[in-house]
Amino acid sequence: MTKSDYEEIMQLLCNRLNSLANSEVTITSETNIISELSIDSIKLLNLIMEIEDTFDISIPINALADVQTVHDLASLISRIKSNQ
């Protein structure tokens, strides 16, 4: 995975999470997706499906258990993408 891959993923996540968030939080890599953005699990799973199609990957739902921050999610996506 290159730095630009990760940055591209981060940029996309920040844009999408901004449009879904119920709060006026400035989203950074360390933002906690559930507790700070008040995004419910259903919206999050729909977002995941959208991201999967964007990058043509499948994200196992058990891997999501370890995801807290935007950085965690971006790292997971880049890891899966680079393993394909």
Add this chain to the structure above:
Amino acid sequence: MNLLEKLDAAAAARKAMLPEGIGAFGVPIEEVYSATEARIGDRRVLLLGTNNYLGLSFSPKCIQAAHDALDAEGTGTTGSRMANGSYYGHRALEQEFADFYGYCAGIVFTTGYQANLGTISGLVGRGDTVLIDSDSHASIYDGCILSGAEIIRFKHNDIADMGKRLRRLGERTENTLIIVEGIYSMLGDQAPLTEIVNLKNRYNCTLLLDEAHSLGVLGETGQGLVEKTGLQKEVDFITGTFSKSLCSIGGFCVSNHPQLDQLRYISHPYIFTASPSPATIASARAALVLLREGKDLRKQLWLNSTQLYAHLKKTGYKLGPEPGPVIAAVLDSPKQALRIWQGLLENNIYVNLILPPAAPEGKSLIRCSVNAAHTTEQITYVGDTFAKLYQQQILNS
């Protein structure tokens, strides 16, 4: 937040959704009169939330069989089959299920939940993949989590999405278990099994079909979706429950792979639990005979189901995509669903209320389960009451 405070927070969230005094979850049933009627509080209500599809819960043959087993073998087995042994009834029912599907092997579990938990966690493990429908029952999700396999979901009944995910798996498809359901419990729709089998064969995967809601309901002899589609030879494993059409408690898995037997030695939900009681096994065996012979019951069930589905659709309710014994009205908000649910109970009709996150995609559902013992008049009354509440709902909104 400590452990107890977390429970308090969950209780507060539940109370915020359900006003005081409304016990929609875990309704106290005071007396049961028949397969279609019971008493809730001081109301004699029509039961449309029981999954009792063939209406066999008061079948004299099943009751007699349970009585006989109680007299002959006592109230319980007091332990697991591995430690305490397998009773004649356990072994007989396993053979009867295998014969019913024309397969070589069958295993009985203590509950339907454990049938999925035990089968899935016995078949796959770390390094394997499970590909499941997003509307899968909790027992499937939990079985997958217990297994340690990688869990990938595809969009509900979406063959294109499923195909895409199989392609992405590459060589791992050989170690992939696809899991689908004959009839989905939330919206009552059926899996597109023919297309799923085509993908399964193309990618060389293994297929498990859960017939929990379709056993007794679909197919000439009631095997389920596998019989309706004639795909017995293509499905690797079938699971199901005794707690719906068979009106007992327990679950099963059947297969044409003799390796199924190995689950008895590796599957914790099979090994570390008390085996089904003699009475539950005996009533399930008696009900299985009635289910196989129950062509007329199925005919009546489908007449009742299509009648109610058509009535609700004509009224204007948003429903699942096809008629069947599970009929779900999809409401825009939990508040609307609660109003309809309360209105039905006030009119002496008991159905299931399903609120987010239990329902798929954040929907709120009023779910009816129709049965073969409902009369045409009862179904008409239910449809008319739904229509009356729909009109009130429109006036109030």
